Amino acid sequence: MNKLYIFLKYFFIVVWTVFVVAPFLWALTTSFKDFQSVNGGVTYIPWVDFEPNLEGWKVLIKSPAKGGVDIIEPYFNSLFVTCTASLISIILGTLSAYALSRYTFKAGFVKNNDITFFFISQRIMPPIVLSIPFFLFLSSINLLDSLTGLIVVYIVLLMPIAVWIMVDFFNKVPREIDETALIDGCNPYQAFLKVVLPNSIPGLIVAGMFCIIFGWIDFFFAFILTFTEVQLLPVKIVALNSSVTPWWSLSASALVSVAPLIIVAFIVERYLSKGNLSGAIK
Amino acid sequence: MDLVANNLSYKPDDQYHLNEVSFNFKEGNLYTILGRTLSGKTTLLKTIAGLLTPDSGEIEFDGKNFLKIPVWERNVAMVYQQFINYPHLNVFENIAFPLKQRKIDQSIIKEKVMDALKSVGLLGYENRKIQELSGGQQQRVSLARSLVKNAKILLLDEPLVNLDYKLREQLREEFKNLFSKGLADETILIYSTTDPRETMELNGEVIVLDEGKVLQVGPAKEIFENPNSLKVAEISNDPPMNIIEAKISDNQIRFEGIDVEAPQHLSKLTEDGLKIGLRSSDIELNENGHEFEVELAEISGSETLLHLKRGDTKIIVSIEEVLNFKIHDKVKINFKIDRAYAFHADGKLASSPFGGLNG
Numbered sequence: 001m002n003k004l005y006i007f008l009k010y011f012f013i014v015v016w017t018v019f020v021v022a023p024f025l026w027a028l029t030t031s032f033k034d035f036q037s038v039n040g041g042v043t044y045i046p047w048v049d050f051e052p053n054l055e056g057w058k059v060l061i062k063s064p065a066k067g068g069v070d071i072i073e074p075y076f077n078s079l080f081v082t083c084t085a086s087l088i089s090i091i092l093g094t095l096s097a098y099a100l101s102r103y104t105f106k107a108g109f110v111k112n113n114d115i116t117f118f119f120i121s122q123r124i125m126p127p128i129v130l131s132i133p134f135f136l137f138l139s140s141i142n143l144l145d146s147l148t149g150l151i152v153v154y155i156v157l158l159m160p161i162a163v164w165i166m167v168d169f170f171n172k173v174p175r176e177i178d179e180t181a182l183i184d185g186c187n188p189y190q191a192f193l194k195v196v197l198p199n200s201i202p203g204l205i206v207a208g209m210f211c212i213i214f215g216w217i218d219f220f221f222a223f224i225l226t227f228t229e230v231q232l233l234p235v236k237i238v239a240l241n242s243s244v245t246p247w248w249s250l251s252a253s254a255l256v257s258v259a260p261l262i263i264v265a266f267i268v269e270r271y272l273s274k275g276n277l278s279g280a281i282k
Numbered sequence: 283m284d285l286v287a288n289n290l291s292y293k294p295d296d297q298y299h300l301n302e303v304s305f306n307f308k309e310g311n312l313y314t315i316l317g318r319t320l321s322g323k324t325t326l327l328k329t330i331a332g333l334l335t336p337d338s339g340e341i342e343f344d345g346k347n348f349l350k351i352p353v354w355e356r357n358v359a360m361v362y363q364q365f366i367n368y369p370h371l372n373v374f375e376n377i378a379f380p381l382k383q384r385k386i387d388q389s390i391i392k393e394k395v396m397d398a399l400k401s402v403g404l405l406g407y408e409n410r411k412i413q414e415l416s417g418g419q420q421q422r423v424s425l426a427r428s429l430v431k432n433a434k435i436l437l438l439d440e441p442l443v444n445l446d447y448k449l450r451e452q453l454r455e456e457f458k459n460l461f462s463k464g465l466a467d468e469t470i471l472i473y474s475t476t477d478p479r480e481t482m483e484l485n486g487e488v489i490v491l492d493e494g495k496v497l498q499v500g501p502a503k504e505i506f507e508n509p510n511s512l513k514v515a516e517i518s519n520d521p522p523m524n525i526i527e528a529k530i531s532d533n534q535i536r537f538e539g540i541d542v543e544a545p546q547h548l549s550k551l552t553e554d555g556l557k558i559g560l561r562s563s564d565i566e567l568n569e570n571g572h573e574f575e576v577e578l579a580e581i582s583g584s585e586t587l588l589h590l591k592r593g594d595t596k597i598i599v600s601i602e603e604v605l606n607f608k609i610h611d612k613v614k615i616n617f618k619i620d621r622a623y624a625f626h627a628d629g630k631l632a633s634s635p636f637g638g639l640n641g
Contacts, residue, residue, distance in 0.1 A: 176366045179333050182353040183360050184427070185383035190354075198370040 024255075031056045031251035038247045056248025059240070060256070071236050071253060078233040079260065081147055082215035085154035089211050090204065092155070093162025098192060100163070101170035102178065116167055119160040127220045138225055145229045153221055158211040165210065169203030170196070205268060212264055216257075233257055283309050283344040285330070285435060285470050290339035292325055292494070299325040300336060301494040309434070310467045312486030314502070315474040318517060322494035323474035327437045330472065331358050343435070356435075359428030363440040365420035367412045373399075373423055374408035380431045398426040401460065418449040429460075438473045442480070447583075454480060478520045482506060490514050507636035512629040515559050521587060523623070524565070524597040526558045535619065538593040540572050545620040547633050555627030560617060562587070562600040568616035579607040588613065 029044050032052035043049030062068025096119075099105075100112050122130075134153050135144070143149030173196060181191035197204075222232035237253045240246055285307040292300040299322050307313055315323050328334040330341065332353035341348040348356065359380075367376050377398055381391045399405050402422040412420060421441060428436060441457075442450045461471060461484070475481055481488055481502055488505045490497040497517075498510045509515040515523040528537040533549050535542045535558060548558075574590035574597070581587075581604050588599040588607065599615060607613070624632040 174364065174366065176362050176364060177368065179328075179331075179353075180360070180362070180366050180368075180424075182333065183331055183356075183358060184380035184431070185354050187352070187354050190383075195368055195370075199368070 027251040027254050030247050031249075031255060033248050035244070056246070056252045059246065059249040060252055069236060069239050069249075071233060071256070074231045074233045074236040075256065077147060077230060078216065081150045081154060081232065082212055085151045085158055085215050086208060086211035088151070089155050089158035089162045090208050093159045093207065094166050094197075094200075094204065096159075097163045097166030098170055098196065100167050102175065116163065119163040122156065122160045131221065131224045134221065135224060144225060145227045147230055149225060150222065150230070150232070153225060154215050154218070157218070157221070158215055161210045161214060162207045165207040166200070166203055169200055169206075173199055205271065209264060209268060213261060216261060283434060283468065283470075284342075285348075286342045287330075288340045288342075290326075290329060290336045290341065292329065292334060292336045298322075298494040300329065300339075303339070303491075303494070303496055305489060305496070305499070307470045307472070309470055312461055312471045312473065312484060314481045314484050314486045314488045315472065315491055316476070316478065316481045316488055316505075316517060317474070317491035318476055321491045323491055324439055325494070326491065327360065327439050327472065327474055330435065331360050331437055332356050357431070357433050358435040358437060359431050359433035360437040361421070361424050361428050361439065361441045363443045365417055365424060365444070367420060367423050367427070369412055371412070372408070373404065373410050373412065373415070376412065376423055377427045377430050380427060394430050395426075398430040401429065402426045403456070418445055418453060421445065421453070432469075434468060435470045435472065438471070440474055440476065443476070454483065458483065478506075478518045481518070488518075490517055492517060508631065508634045509623070510631050512557065512559070512625045515623065515625070515631075519561055521562050521598045521600065523559045523561055525625075526560065526595055526597065528556060528558045529554075530556060530624075535622075538595045540592075542617055542619050545622065545635070547635055547637075548622060548624050551624050551632055553626070556632065557625040557627070559623035559625060560597075560619075560621070562598045564618040564621045565597065565599045565615050566618065567599075567601065568614055571614040571616035573612050573614055576607045576609055576611040576613060578609065579605075590615070 025044070029046065030038065032046060032054070033043075033050055034053055034055055037043060037050035040050065046052040059068045060071045063070050100116055105112055105115060134156075138144045138149045138153070141149075143152065177199070178191050178196055181195040182188070186194060217234065218232075219234040219238070222235050223238075226232065226235065234257070237250075237257065240249055240253060285305075287303060287305050290300050290303040291298065301322075303322075303326060305313075315326060317323050325334060329336050330348075332348070332351065335349065343356075368379060371379065374395055377395045378391050381394060386394075395408070396405070399408060402425050404419060404422050404426065407415070407419070412423065415423065421444075425438075425441070428438075442453055445453060471486075473484060473486070485502050487499070488502050489499050490505060492513055498505060498514045500508075505514065505518050509518055509523075512525065516525075526537050528535050530536070530544050530548060530551050533544050535544050535548065537558075572592070574592045576588060577591050577596070578589040579586060580589075584602070584604060586601045586603065586605045586607075588601065590597050590599060590613065621635045623634050626632045
């Protein structure tokens with residue numbers, strides 16, 4: 001029984017690993033192929049099955065004048081916009097969420113839950129609905145086709161996620177902990193910074209992860225709100241497509257665009273395995 | 283330095299949590315707030331701490347208007363019934379927290395924390411995580427954290443209620459020792475509880491609270507001996523005092539076909555609607571007594587609680603040994619009637635065996 005269990009466990013782990021790793025392996029080998037190798041049947045082992053070349057990767061850094069699509073600048077644009085917008089969203093979102101969790105607001109029939117719902121409702125609308133007001137808004141303040149404009153829009157999109165996750169998280173932290181901090185001589189700001197926040201790190205990590213993911217993968221708004229001055233990675237990658245599907249450069253760009261998310265996932269996983277996400281609050 | 287409250291009221295919804303509560307607490311004393319759940323005990327303690335602002339009324343401490351001072355400047359300490367500590371800090375850091383907040387020198391902090399750990403019996407635990415401790419140990423940490431501050435007002439909100447029976451007994455004993463050691467002569471200690479036994483053991487000044495209203499104030503002994511109303515008699519006894527509707531005439535207490543000779547302190551009460559109160563411990567099994575039927579027998583610790591019935595009268599008898607009864611068994615009991623109380627129809631005390639309102 002026990003041996004069977006161990007066998008099954010490892011069997012499924014192996015199957016799952018193959019399932020997860022195979023697409024990456026496929027993308028990695030494809031990125032080193034050329035037209036002949038891609039169309040020459042299923043091949044995986046370089047130098048044996050096919051002759052590897054760097055053409056797929058070179059396209060990504062060559063300037064358009066030389067027939068490439070230079071993704072280096074869009075890549076850093078994307079990193080900058082995503083990180084800045086996520087950071088600001090987390091800070092503003094966490095503060096709003098704490099207020100919504102601990103204080104009672106009332107303006108006519110609008111109460112705490114309505115305000116929380118207002119934040120979430122920003123994500124209910126299809127992007128196309130939001131794109132028109134965003135476009136007009138950014139054009140009226142002269143921020144179309146700029147990094148700042150994109151950051152502003154992304155904050156609007158990401159902050160609801162942070163608020164939503166953190167309200168729920170703060171509601172699970174006993175109010176008595178804040179009260180004890182006040183009794184122990186903290187003013188409300190110190191109670192938040194010294195006691196509530198350190199106990200909310202797991203929630204902050206989850207919220208941060210979602211913000212980074214949603215910011216990084218956005219194509220729609222990056223496409224609508226930028227033209228020539230500023231470009232983000234997802235939009236630039238689409239420019240790769242032409243009459244002949246360039247599988248090699250598409251694979252290479254897929255790998256570089258997924259890389260930051262993998263790094264984030266590994267950091268979070270490290271933190272998880274230290275046991276820091278569980279048991280903070282009983 | 284006295285803590286004086288005048289007509290504190292707090293009514294956040296359609297019910298009073300505090301209803302015209304007044305008191306005068308003097309330094310160096312222990313005050314016990316006795317009341318059932320939802321009687322307003324926690325609200326009162328939070329109001330004293332400054333976590334709640336009353337709708338009306340005043341609190342003065344040391345001659346200063348306490349309501350104008352924010353919580354973090356009041357120098358109070360509070361222990362909650364849930365074991366509240368800072369989960370991200372270890373035991374030492376938890377206890378040191380209020381001292382660090384005051385920017386006290388590191389070496390003094392260390393000395394004080396160690397003293398506090400010693401007094402709650404947790405020496406050697408200073409580097410443990412809070413989550414690794416048992417409930418009783420967690421509660422000791424929060425007690426140590428409140429002791430270390432030398433607060434002028436120490437609030438304990440049902441600190442033992444979430445502990446198991448044995449730990450409760452043990453910790454209650456330690457509390458008593460801590461308090462009697464003269465914790466600090468300038469400290470006002472306020473302890474809230476639902477447990478009459480705890481109240482009597484702590485032996486401080488008792489405030490009986492019900493539905494936000496103060497029903498009676500007095501030393502524990504006085505509350506026990508002369509409860510001023512039926513409600514106080516119920517709240518201050520566990521199991522609650524037995525209440526029997528009876529009539530007194532011709533020097534006899536009559537109910538359910540039983541005649542008992544009235545003791546002197548009850549003999550003159552002949553009004554209608556009189557209620558006789560008798561503690562469950564003042565009824566005993568007796569071969570020659572009156573017959574009752576067993577409705578339920580529960581064994582709690584080393585005593586047996588018998589729920590008995592005769593006609594419409596239901597009573598509870600506690601017996602100091604473990605006995606087995608079956609439901610519907612017949613038992614014979616005797617009343618220690620000279621220890622009976624009498625209450626008027628409106629619930630006010632009419633007469634007590636200890637001399638309250640005689641006749």
